[in-house]
Amino acid sequence: MGDLDSTGLRLMQELSQQVTAVRPELLNGEATVGELAWGWAKNYDALNRFWRHRFWFDGDRPIAWAWAYLPHRITRGDGRFREVKEANLIWQTHPDHPEPLTEILDWYDEVAGDVDRLLTVQSTDERAQAAVAAHGYAFDAETGSDDGAWIQFNMRELAEVPDPVLPEGFRFLTAEDVSVAEAVKAHRDAWHPSGFTEAALQRVQRTWPYRADLHVLVQAPDGTLAATAIIWLDEATRTAEFEPVGTHREFRRRGLGTALQLHGMHLARAAGADRMLVACLGAPARPAARNLYYGVGFREITRDLPQIKTAG
Structure with missing residues (x-):
C-alpha cells in the first residue's frame, strides 16, 4: 500500500495505545502516539509518495503494522538537498502477538528492493533482536556507536x-x-x-x-x-x-x-x-x-x- 492517510495513521496509533498500556518499553522508535502524529503530519507533503505501509489484524483489531520509507531526495530549509539512499522501516507488533515480525521483514525486503535496509529494535526486546538477526540484519555499528545518532526512550x-x-x-x-x-x-x-x-x-x-x-x-x-x-x-x-x-x-x-x-x-x-x-x-x-x-x-x-x- 502506498498513500498513508489519516485513517491508517489512527490504526497505527491504536496499536501504540495498546502497547503503551501494557509494555511501554516495547514501543519501537517513532511508534508512539505522539511520534506517529508528528512524523506523519510534518512530513506528509514531502514524503508521502515515498511511503509504503501494511497492517496485520486479529479480527478488526490491529496487532502489527509496518511503515517503510523508500530512498528519496528532498529540499532542506536552507535550499540544499537531503538525499537518503537507504530504505528505513518503522514497525510495531503487539506484545501478545510478536509473530507478524517475520512477515513484516519479508514484506520490507519486497518493497525496499535492492537497497540497504535500516530498522531498529529495542534493547528490551530480545525476541525481536533474534528475529531480525535470523533475517540477515546486523547491528549498525556506525549509527549505534558512542557518537552515533541512536535514540533512547525516557519516562517520568x-x-x-x-x-x-x-x-x-x-x-x-x-x-x-x-x-x-x-x-x-x-x-x-x-x-x-x-x-x-x-x-x-x-x-x-x-x-x-x-x-x-x-x-x-x-x-x-x-x-x-x-x-x-x-x-x-x-x-x-x-x-x-x-x-x-x-x-x-x-x-x-x-x-x-x-x-x-x-x-x-x-x-x-x-x-x-x-x-x-x-x-x-x-x-x-x-x-x-x-x-x-x-x-x-x-x-x-x-x-x-x-x-x-x-x-x-
Whole structure:
C-alpha cells in the first residue's frame, strides 16, 4: 500500500495505545502516539509518495503494522538537498502477538528492493533482536556507536513536578496565543536548518491528538519566541509525550528548556496524564538533550539498537 492517510495513521496509533498500556518499553522508535502524529503530519507533503505501509489484524483489531520509507531526495530549509539512499522501516507488533515480525521483514525486503535496509529494535526486546538477526540484519555499528545518532526512550511519573522558573521578563504562551507563522518560526529557529512550513504545522494541528493548549512556548522580553514544545496527550492511557522540544539557538543555556518542560508537565497532569514520555539522542558523545531530560526527572526505559541489512 502506498498513500498513508489519516485513517491508517489512527490504526497505527491504536496499536501504540495498546502497547503503551501494557509494555511501554516495547514501543519501537517513532511508534508512539505522539511520534506517529508528528512524523506523519510534518512530513506528509514531502514524503508521502515515498511511503509504503501494511497492517496485520486479529479480527478488526490491529496487532502489527509496518511503515517503510523508500530512498528519496528532498529540499532542506536552507535550499540544499537531503538525499537518503537507504530504505528505513518503522514497525510495531503487539506484545501478545510478536509473530507478524517475520512477515513484516519479508514484506520490507519486497518493497525496499535492492537497497540497504535500516530498522531498529529495542534493547528490551530480545525476541525481536533474534528475529531480525535470523533475517540477515546486523547491528549498525556506525549509527549505534558512542557518537552515533541512536535514540533512547525516557519516562517520568507526574505525581510530583517542581514549579518552573523563568528568567525575568520571559513568559509562557500556547499556540492559542500566536499565529501559525509565528509558531513555525519558533520551530525553525530552534531546529535550524528546518524545512518546517505553515502547511506542515496546519496538518499537525489537524492530527489527533494535537491540542493547541498543549503546544507550549516561551516568549522573551523582546517578543522572540525562544522555546517551543508540543505535548501529545493520550487520554486512554493517561500518558503524555513531548515531541518536539527545542530552544532558539540564541537563547540556549538560560534554563528555558527546563522551565518549559516543567510547565508542560504541569499542564499535562492537569489534563489527566499520570506519566510523561520523551525520546532523545542517547549517545554518550551527545549528552546535551539526555542531560536536559534527566535534569527534570526522566529516566531511560529502553534504547534503539540500529540494524542494517546490506543490499545484495
